[in-house]
Amino acid sequence: MYQKCRDIFTWLKSKNVQYIVFRKLIAEHDEAVWCAEWGYKCIFSHGTANSAGVAVLINNNFDFAVFDQQIDKGGRSVILDIKTESNDLTLVNIHGPNEDNPxxxxxxxxxxxxxxxxxxxxxxxxxxxxxxxxINLKLK
Structure with missing residues (x-):
């Protein structure tokens, strides 16, 4: 794992957050390591070596159940329907394309x-x- 990402994740873990979302994540080979090392449920949508890729990590100390998930095969989104002890919620992590794609x-x-x-x-x-x-002159 890249050191910058590791430092950010270590800081977030110290805050005992329930959800962590990443984008532009190139971690296909590290997926099992991340889940085992950090103790989070990890849901990935892998991009290519130089674009897209998102992930949602959910703290295993948090009382939850994922009852539905939609994972984009192109690394653009993860949609999770989650049941907690207090409510149901939908968590969306998206990495939109650089070009216009309505x-x-x-x-x-x-x-x-x-x-x-x-x-x-x-x-x-x-x-x-x-x-x-x-700032992208191709879009102007």
């Missing part, structure tokens, strides 16, 4: 719109709010 977001909305849970959405949406501030 269908990805339409598809995500279709998957989420009928859920009767609290929804936590995390990740890198790669959505430009102001094209005048966009």
């Amino acid at each position: 269908l990805l977001y339409v598809s995500l909305w279709e998957k989420l719109k009928t859920r009767d849970t609290s929804i936590i959405m995390c990740g890198d949406w790669n959505v430009v709010q102001d094209y005048n501030l966009e």
Whole structure:
């Protein structure tokens, strides 16, 4: 595991957080190591060697059950439906593409719109709010 990632994860673990989400994660070979070493349930959507890849890690000390999961094969998203002792929630981790791809977001909305849970959405949406501030000249 890269040292920077290890340092961040160690700090988060010291805070006893229930959920950790990563994006731009290239960890396919480290998957079993991460889960065993850190004591978290790990759900990965692997990208390629130089793009995408997301993961959700859930603390095993947290009382939960994952009752549904949708994992994008291209490393773009993980959607988890989780039951806790106090409520049901949907946790979404997404790494949107750099190019304009409205269908990805339409598809995500279709998957989420009928859920009767609290929804936590995390990740890198790669959505430009102001094209005048966009630094990627190909998009201008």
